Amino acid sequence: MRDRYSPGPGSGRIPDERIYRIFGPGTGGHYDDIVERTLGPMDRVWKERVVEKLENPGRIADLACGTGILTFLLRQRFPDCEVVGVDMNAEYLEVARRRALDRGDTSVRFIEGRAEDAAIPGDFDAIVTCYLPKYADLDLLIPRLERRLRPGGVIVFHDFYWPSDRFVEQYLESRFEDLVEWARRELPEAVGMFEDLPGVIRESRWLDQSRETFERLGLTDVDCEFLDLEQAAIVWGRKPA
Secondary structure, three states, rough: OOOOOOOOOOOOOHHHHHHHHOOOOOOOHHHHHHHHHHOOHHHHHHHHHHOOOOOOOOEEEEEOOOOOOOHHHHHHHHHOEEEEEEEOOOOHHHHHHHHHHHHHHOOOOEEOOOOOOOOOOOOOOEEEEEEOOOOOOOOHHHHHHHHEEEEEEEEEEEEEEOOOHHHHHHHHHHHHHHHHHHHHHHOOOHHHHHHHHHHEEEEEEEHHHHHHHHOOOOEEEEEEEEEOOOEEEEEHHHHHH
């Protein structure tokens, strides 16, 4: 079993071309269905664990917001808050903006760009993300987020994690093989997602690097939590008040 908190290879940013293969053209309109087929209720449970780490924030940044699944969960849980969603994929943001329009929600806005360098306005009480850390350049991203965090504010990262238990690992390998076959039959646009994602998860050391960097930057209450037999994890830290 590997040392969970030792930085290793794979901690740099995943190349854009690999990200675009995973989130390729044509997947935006199907993304919510893909999440449901891939994870079922686990995705909602994991996102709710992220939300539970927040304490009535007034302003939240949701990085890699995609179609807005977490964004609108945050708006539902904290109806007085403002949420700024950021994503590099215009197709996904189109879905999120349409969802905001359908809801008549004027307290959410969406910005296109990479989390490492998007023009995100203002400071935040909370900065959250689901499924971004394994793709990001955390050496650039985390210090940037720490500067934008208000005193007492929290950063919460959530993402997939490759399990150490061999039986769970075998289950995931089989599950991804089934998802590749399903995509080839039903949704060819998503084949790259299921072919490439296992390798990205295996290679990433996002949890180790995030925890270490949070502590190095002086965040307090730094801790992590594994979810569903190490299929995912959350790490968080607070900026001193």
